[in-house]
Amino acid sequence: MSKIGVLFRTTAVRLSALYLILFSLCAAFLVFYVTGMSERLLQQQTRDAVTAEVTQIEQVYTRAGINGLLRSLERRARQPGANLYVIAGPSGEILAGNVASLEPGLLDREGWTDKPFAYQRYTDETRQDSHVALAHVLVLDNGLRILVGRDLQEPQKFRALVRQALMVALGIMGIGALIIWFAIGRNALKRIDRMSEASTKIMAGDLSQRLPMSGSGDEFDRLSESLNAMLERIEKLNEGLRQVSDNIAHDLKTPLTRLRNKAEAALARKGTSQRGALEEIIGESDQLIRTFNALLMISRVEAGSAAAEMSEVDLSQIVSDCVELYEPVAEDVGLRLEADVEPGMVISGNRELVGQALGNLLDNALKYAEGATDPQIKVSLGKRDGKVFLSVADHGPGVPEDKREDVVKRFVRLDESRSKPGTGLGLSLVEAVMEMHHGDLDLAATDPDAAENGKGLTVHMVFPPPAS
């Protein structure tokens, strides 16, 4: 019972039950309506035929008298499939005709019989073989009664047949529906059971679990697929969150300690002006705020909330803007910023974030390539294999191959001494921005054959082909 109960609670079964009931009602209504209408039509035909015959019989009587009438009736009664003919005396006793017995009292009233009546023919062998007919009674001036009728067996048989067909069809439908319910429902239940089993494990904290897929690509698979994609995202965000909180604890403590030390030192210097110390403290806290802002921005970009602000942006314009913005600074530190920009490169993206990402890359290049033998920093934008490549190449010390994955992580800086200013978040933001744009971030050496510490770094921001 409980199994059936559960089965009945599935949507598929409920819906099909509802449809079955509705369909049966419609079918039943249709059948009763059609049979009723056709019966009425047949009865009308019967009446018309009988009326025509009665008129003929009346004419025969007036023309040929009682004898002619009897002859005529005799002839008519003998025809195969003949109508009913009865000639009865004034008291109702049957004198001639093709009917063995009638319901009593039927011949008393002239005109149409009120309703179909039962009768027996001479050819009937038993009393059970009764027939039903509709008849018209004519009373002649000499008291004789003449009944002309027509058998109703055919229409009734027709009606019975249609109703029987309906019952059979409904029965088959019902049984079929039950079987299908059971098959579908059981299958669905099994798969849902498996899914809830997996989700229980996930809820218990095992985020690496995934919902099972049958591989058939049906709606359950599609559901599992999107839930799995969601889980993947949650797992990643969760991982990122954990990494960030670890790093925050570690990397923000350092500047906070420095801040505190400076304040303490200023406090200890009695009497003298503390202006310088206070300015340093403000500078230090600005750097902290900057780090926090960068962190927040990364997590906002990763959470995808800025994705709503995507629009068609002219990447070429952004690149030109940024190069123009950084060019004087590069010149100031003895570097040469060169741009090779293919014009009219339009992508779907967020102008501010792409600008910030490119700004971060340029900032890094300026910071680390300062003093390099080749002062060129090349920014290029172009299409390759359908994808849009935005690359920044410098000739600085570069990043060793085994560290390239690390430098993208938050707070990771190769420069252990932290002699260059920076938050250690620049590339993390670039990566997050690229992910938001469904693109990739690739790090490579600019001059792979150069000596160690002079290979240079090329960062490619790879955007998917613009949807046209």
Add this chain to the structure above:
Amino acid sequence: MVTRMKILIIEDDIEAAAYLAKAFREAGIVCDHASDGESGLFMASENSYDVLVVDRMLPRRDGLSVISELRRKDIHTPVLILSALGQVDDRVTGLRAGGDDYLPKPYAFNELLARVEVLGRRKGTPEQDMVYRVGDLELDRLSHSVRRQGKEIPLQPREFRLLEYLMKNAGQVVTRTMLLENVWDYHFDPQTNVIDVHVSRLRSKIEKDFDLPLLRTVRGAGYMIKDDRTATA
């Protein structure tokens, strides 16, 4: 003589509001304070202010709804939105709601002051002025030419826009972020001193062959273009 600017701060953090009010008064700005959205909306509708400084998250009525309600009532006092939400999309929603400028918390007071002063002045500056003048420096917006003492100074398009913005706000401090926002139309953090280098290039072009410096660096705040002899503003 320029009348003193009058502003309204709508901010629920009493301590922060008191600090702001004190700092604004020291800068010569008359300052009122409302501590929730409803009373802020009432005060802003009943009195006339030059600028409203509105915190985004307020009790009783949030900042953005205060702004849209004011705009609905056809009150177009310039609004600067302060918010702890400082990301790109927050700025967009803030400006869409009818704000004129957006400053994420925490901010430097100098930044806020500079922006409030520019917003307050905006009412009086006719945008259609075709020629900006500071001392003997002339910028013609129509012909895109710059002259000093009648001598043409050739500028790059970006340098022209930089000077145009500085001169439009002559006598006002403009911060580096304001320059990045208004001249380059980007709101990101460029990390290095990119703006400073652009400004110093511009400065060398407009000051190199002349005695009187016009473009000054305001320590801890930004830049200001001003003719010291006429002592305007």
